[in-house]
Amino acid sequence: MRVGLLGTGPWALRTHGPALAAHPGVELVGVWGRRPEAAARVAAEFGARPYGDADALIDAVDAVAIALPPHLQAPLAVRAATAGRHLLLDKPLAATVEDARAVADAVAAADVASVVFFTLRFDTETEEWLERQAAAGEWYTGRADWYGAVFSAVGSPYADSPWRREMGGLWDVGPHALSVLLPVLGDVTEVRASRGPGDTVHLTLRHVGGPSSTAVLTLTAPPAGAGVAVEFRGAHGVAAHLDGLRGSATDAYARAIDALLAATPHPCDVRFGLRVTEILAAAEAALGE
Incomplete structure (x- = not known):
């Protein structure tokens, strides 16, 4: 599969690019970014090959991988899907429900494959653990805490990200939390939120x-207090999964590429990305009440 990479930031350079270049099932044809030198x-x-025009790169490939802020990812994903290109997207799918729904509608209309890279769902150990908890059932409650230190630690490559500054932990690490809670506890029917x-x-x-x-959910935790904890409590006792990602992000992204190449739809497709966006937007609205 011929793939074009849209995006040139740290996530593209550290995760998307290495995995795409090394994967035996795809050819990384070109890269487009908002800055030609990048x-x-x-x-x-x-x-x-560097491309100066996103549509030219879309025309030259079978699929696009997007590593861009959500407000930029969504319209490019719509253009790519409309052109018949498969989509390997990042989370969150979009910055608004309207934009996320536009991506899902474009994918459905074009009948193309889609995978949204919810990182932990492509980490082998974590996904197997989630599958065991979902099969066990009878959970009374759960928690998924993401204490990130992107803006409080020294030297984070993501600290200069304007969209993370604007949208905060809810939109950056909230998708991680929802991606592990929903497959075990089921869809969300009620959302409450408060600020810390x-x-x-x-x-x-x-x-x-x-x-x-x-x-x-936060990106401003004190570095010494940063970390991840996922836990479910119920009839079977307590199931805990600490520290988040067990393997590397590049390895997880390689499995996302595998999922795009597979003939069967993946649970983390644009429909799931849309649902996560809807829940995040509901939480944002609850913060304003």
């Missing part, structure tokens, strides 16, 4: 059938 640099790093220090958001969710869950 596109040239990333393309040279991975043996691809910095960009911290506390979520309280009700799920189909009655279970509840909570999530603490």
Whole structure:
């Protein structure tokens, strides 16, 4: 499969690019970015061609991989899907429900494949653990806490990200939390949210059938207090999964590429990305009440 990479930031350089260049099932044809010099640099790093026009790159490939802020990803994804290109997208799918729905509608109309890279769902150990908890059932409650230190630690490559500054932990690490809570506890029927220090958001969710869950989401935790914790409690006792990603992000992204190449739809497609966006938007609205 011939793939074009849209995006030239740290995530593209550290994760998307290396995985695409190394994967035996795809050819990384070209790279486009908002800054031509960055596109040239990333393309040279991975043996691809820099493109000065996104649509020209879309026309030259079978699929696009997008590593851009959500408000830029969504319209480019619509253009690519409309052109009949398969989509390997990042989370969150979009910055608004309207934009996320436009992507899902374009994918459905064009009948193309889509995968949204919810990182933990492509981490082998984590996905197998989630499958065991979903099969066990009878969970009373759960929690998924993401204490990120992007803006409080020194030297984070993502600290200069304007969209993360604007949208905060709710939109950056909230998708991680929802991606592990929903497959185990079911869809969300009720959303409550309150603010903590910095960009911290506390979520309280009700799920189909009655279970509840909570999530603490932030990018401004003190570095010494940063970390991830996922836990479910119920009839079977307590199931805990700490520290988040067990393997590397590049390895997880390689499995996302595998999912795009597979003939069967993946649970983390644009429809799931849309649902996560809807829940995030509901939480944002609850913060304003």
